[in-house]
Amino acid sequence: MTTAARGRRPGNPDTRSTILTAARAQFAAKGFSGASMRAIAGDAGVDASLLHHYFGTKADLYAASLELPISPDQVLAWSDVPPEQMGEVLARTFFGAWEVPEVRAIMLGILRGGMDGNEDAVRPFREFVTDMVQRRLAASMEGEDAEARALAMAAHLVGIEMVRHVVRVEPFPSMTVDELVDLVAPRLQSYFDG
Amino acid sequence: MTTAARGRRPGNPDTRSTILTAARAQFAAKGFSGASMRAIAGDAGVDASLLHHYFGTKADLYAASLELPISPDQVLAWSDVPPEQMGEVLARTFFGAWEVPEVRAIMLGILRGGMDGNEDAVRPFREFVTDMVQRRLAASMEGEDAEARALAMAAHLVGIEMVRHVVRVEPFPSMTVDELVDLVAPRLQSYFDG
DNA sequence: CCTTGAATTCAACAGGCGTTGAATTGAATG
DNA sequence: CATTCAATTCAACGCCTGTTGAATTCAAGG
Incomplete structure (x- = not known):
């Protein structure tokens, strides 16, 4: 050294x-x-x-x-999920991914960069959200405001991980994934149903 | 000069x-x-x-x-709001505040600082969320998980303003306050009802 | 009119920043 | 064995950073 x-x-x-x-x-x-x-x-x-x-x-x-080690397609096996369980599956998949240390590091990097005020740093965040919303969520939703509802779901999930892992306000950091899913999934489902 | x-x-x-x-x-x-x-x-x-x-x-x-020009107490006249309108009032108050340029600048400063990785910069964000949740929201809610539900509401609101004003993913930046309220208020209300 | 003290700028320090170009080493190739 | 070339470090450039201390100006108080 x-x-x-x-x-x-x-x-x-x-x-x-x-x-x-x-x-x-x-x-x-x-x-x-x-x-x-x-x-x-x-x-x-x-x-x-x-x-x-x-x-x-x-x-x-x-x-x-910040390139994800696995493609989002593999993580979120969307097609064979019953519509009434979309909220729960989405919440569990998202929160679960954050429990994998390598993924969490990447997510935190994307999240922090998105707030940096530097345009280069915002791009990955914007692309991540855009892809998640337009390709995964809104595609399997109905109604005129499907995009807005999908974006609201993404914003909610991101906001929660932000409070949980960056700002660290209790009780989120101490809650388990199951507890978080129980809390959030019904509201995601509500966005899904429209 | x-x-x-x-x-x-x-x-x-x-x-x-x-x-x-x-x-x-x-x-x-x-x-x-x-x-x-x-x-x-x-x-x-x-x-x-x-x-x-x-x-x-x-x-x-x-x-x-980052000291707010007006105290949150004055903004959110909590006491005389009917319980079934809490979600709408909260959403309208929050989104409305962001429309005031002076307030928006402060909020953006708090938000961006919260992601900065510097402990000095996180504190205002944490204090803002803690105060909003513990003193304003959870205080008028019932149930064992009132704090978690209140925090979820705050996380949702923050996540939305983040997408709307920082990362700027459409359609949020183009939506009016009324449209946002219509979209989000029912889910806030759902957290409120427990 | 003299003195005090606040408001303001100047000049500098010591260190960190991203980036570049040249030098060096050594494994692989012929 | 000689040549090539990627891998790696060194040294430096110019600029920006937060912060400090001293110097200056000027309104106000006695």
Whole structure:
């Protein structure tokens, strides 16, 4: 760590993913502006210029670090859910995903970046919400205001995870996923029914 | 503006509030980390060290700039609202407040600061939510999980304003307050009824 | 008229920031 | 064995950050 030997090291081809992991952690904890390239590099045990070599600019690294490991399609098996259970399935899927540490880090990064006031940092948030609403929710809903109702569902879920994991106001941080589902699912279902 | 005369100026005792206004705008637009003392000072037409002279540290200025001009008690005349209209009154009051530019700037500052990853910046958000939930909402609700339900209402409202004014996903930014109230109030009412 | 003290700017500090370009190492390729 | 080239570090650039202390101006109080 003190005087690191220069040049190519023998066989560690996972430097790239080490950097990504460190970046996710920093962005999740401090947001886009708050996280620094040097701090990420430090966590990854690597020189800061290596991040630029691999990923380009800071905004590029941010975008690269927030790609979900699994596609939303796999998570949300929408088609074979009875309509009257949509609310519960949606709530359980969303809250459950946040319990997986890798996913939570990415979600927190997206969430914090969305509030950063930097346009580069808002984009992932906007894309996430847009995709979730337009492709997954509104597509299987009926009525003229289906999009607005779907967006309200997304806003509700996001607001809850924000209070639960970022601002941390009790009792949300102490509640289990089951308790949260019982609390929220009926209202999601109500949006679904229109 | 080019070479500002030093020393005390003849009679402008509102410098203090000029600074506060500039601070609110900057914090609302860029968040706590993103806003800089020099940028705020520049907007206020004043040297940066004057901000420290008046308010102390950056966190102090942040806290000072987010004090609501009117107390929540006056806004939300809770006591004489029929129970079955609580959801609508709450939604209209909250969304309506965001339509007042001065209030919106403060709310945005609180919201953005809450996501900043800096503990100083989270405090106003946490206090706002805690006060709103524990003192205004849960106090007039019944049932064992009244606090959780009240917090869910707050999370829902906050999530919606976040999507509407920060991430800006349509159709929320284009909807009127009345349309938003029609959309959200029934679900708030459902939380209220338990 | 003299003194006090608040209001304000200036100049600087020490450190952090994102980014770039050059240098170095060493495994892989021929 | 010589060459190539990706991986990696070093050193620096220019700029911005929050904060401090001293200097200056000027209205008000005695």
